Amino acid sequence: MDRKAIIFHGTGARPDVVWLPWLRRRLVERGYTVEAPHYPGLNVESITTFLPKVLANHTFDASTVLVGHSGGAALLLAILEHIDTKVDQAILVAGYCTQPNSEDEPVLQDSYDWAAMRANxxxxxxxxxxxxxxxxxxxxxxxxxxxxxxxxIVRDDGHFGDIDQPYETFELLDRLID
Structure with missing residues (x-):
């Protein structure tokens, strides 16, 4: 079975920041097909209109690994709830499921079907x-x-990469992904 990974950047970011390009290269070296889409509407547009666009752009199956950073990890919650198949792995880095600060968070849903996410x-x-x-x-x-x-997994690593936090590699992710 062909292995596939989809890496989702965080709010206001791009697929070429922090450890995302490094992880993409590592997974390609390991034989994965890797998608690293750029979604400038992430956490800008309401999840109710944004999520259908994301779901239409990707296919998900038992060989899919999902990785999301920050707003991308929050997006993974909605993806896991609304796909109709089980994916292999999901890794949520610096993710959140409730308002983490005073900023508007349109990526968050009003409620979640946690059982559906677990099943997927x-x-x-x-x-x-x-x-x-x-x-x-x-x-x-x-x-x-x-x-x-x-x-x-709890670390003391800030936001795992940000404008003022270089985080070029993330060895832990490479080890966690099957």
């Missing part, structure tokens, strides 16, 4: 930092872990 992923990792400057912290990770299960 074989293996799930939630990775957050104790000291995230945007509030995408270990408490957000715990909230997702308690509802979704999987594995929660």
């Amino acid at each position: 992923v074989r293996d799930l990792y939630v990775i957050n930092s104790r000291r995230d400057p945007y509030g995408c912290d270990d408490r957000q990770g715990r909230a997702m872990f308690e509802r979704l299960g999987g594995t929660q």
Whole structure:
């Protein structure tokens, strides 16, 4: 079976920032087909109109690995709820499921069907930092872990990459992806 990964950047970002290009190269070297779309509407447009566009642009199956950073991880929650198949893995880096700060978060849904999300992923990792400057912290990770299960990983690595936080590689992700 052909392995595929889809890597979703965070709010206001692009697929060529922080560790995203490095992870893409590593997975291609390992034989994955990798998609790293640019979604400037992420967390700008309401999830109710944004999500159908994302779902129409990708196919998901049992060999798909999903990786999302920050707003991209929040997007993964909606994707997992609304796909009609089970994916292999989902890794939510600096993700959140409730308002993490005072900023508007149109990527968040009003409510979630956590059981549907659990049913649509074989293996799930939630990775957050104790000291995230945007509030995408270990408490957000715990909230997702308690509802979704999987594995929660807590680090002290800020936002795992940002304008003022170079984070060119992310070895942990390479090890977690089957």
